[in-house]
Amino acid sequence: MPSAISLLGVPRGEDDRPQYLALRDQIASAIDLGKLSPGARLPSERQLQTDTGTARGTIREALFQLEAEGLIYRRDRSGWYVSPPPVTYDPTRWAGFMTYVVEQQRVPATETLSIESVAAPSAVADIFRRAPGTPMHCVTRRRSIDGRAVLIERIMVDPVLAPGLAEHDLNGSLTQILSTHYGLQAVRNRVDMRPCALTTSVAEMLGVKPGTPGLLVVRTSFAENGAVVEYDHEYWRHDAIRVHVDLQVRP
């Protein structure tokens, strides 16, 4: 049975482009035109070989390229799938995950995986202006969009500012809990973003292969008096997020 890809014909490496890029373009345009919709399973590598008459190596190169671009992703042992559209994250807005995901007509969910007390490594201690080894709340959560896990976050909170934090339901907005129950209100947000490779523990929690490309978003929020309210590391599947900033010249 011909697959959605084979309908497009055998890829041709015209204008000196390597053949894997021609195949990449073909699959990308099948996705673009909706012949392969988000969540759809791609034909198997073997099927693609038959359909396109292309060598296995070329096919894998094209698939890895599409994965690196975030257009497709792998599920353990069950093949390649078309990535759902990413959500747009605007670091200049003050909205939290639950808010901006809903605004984009998607369904967010948060699941608390653990809350522990950890001894602050020196880099973390510096941020909180505490001595290295000072105990910190460390909340690990998994967040999903439309039922697909997209990020793991590790949030550090100073237990001196938020005693008994573990007794709250942390599956909602942590920012809200910190503000309502502890009077901790952030007035400044520092955001750093960098590409990363998802390490074993995070990759397992997201159900992806260790080493999968990710985006690390580090957020530090400060209260009026300069105290650190939250220090958060978000490890995103790189195909789930787009960063967007719209900037006007100051009038």
Added chain:
Amino acid sequence: MPSAISLLGVPRGEDDRPQYLALRDQIASAIDLGKLSPGARLPSERQLQTDTGTARGTIREALFQLEAEGLIYRRDRSGWYVSPPPVTYDPTRWAGFMTYVVEQQRVPATETLSIESVAAPSAVADIFRRAPGTPMHCVTRRRSIDGRAVLIERIMVDPVLAPGLAEHDLNGSLTQILSTHYGLQAVRNRVDMRPCALTTSVAEMLGVKPGTPGLLVVRTSFAENGAVVEYDHEYWRHDAIRVHVDLQVRP
């Protein structure tokens, strides 16, 4: 002769962490402590094997992990090197590359690789609100920091708005040329960022392996009347850039 890494001893996979992560931490902390400085060549994989008594596969896993994190990079056939510190890019500021690189005590350079007239593909034509196939200026430039190529950019400019653009020296600020010679002043900037894999042509211009992780920054700048001044794709080495936003609550 023992290398900087061997001084740290054999990596131990304590607390259930895979051994490659222990080695990763060891190299990362050698970089952090300045035992390996930016630009320094790492010991060869064979030397690392001897020094640490670790299997070749484990060593490569650790090196790929460090590469994905941007801490080290490969030079063709000559091994692994410590990455220079990244520059910080703040998309909420109105400063160009030449400005923000100098502000960070680094030396920027721009080299024009080509300026051609290309027929606008439909996605580009839509941005400029022109018919597909309309000729556009396409400027390809390579930008460096301290002599290391960090990004390739492809800038599209509408030749109706900037006739004869090719006759200018484009190794400086294009924004300046467009403003001085053509009265084109951007008042709005739209920035989108996403991780990507560097494809063959860009990778070759940067001297890296095709498929190396990159960061794609797409900037569209608009004039007062809504016309697109520049439509720019910047393909960055992912280890050369950090995105940083600092945000205050509006008073």
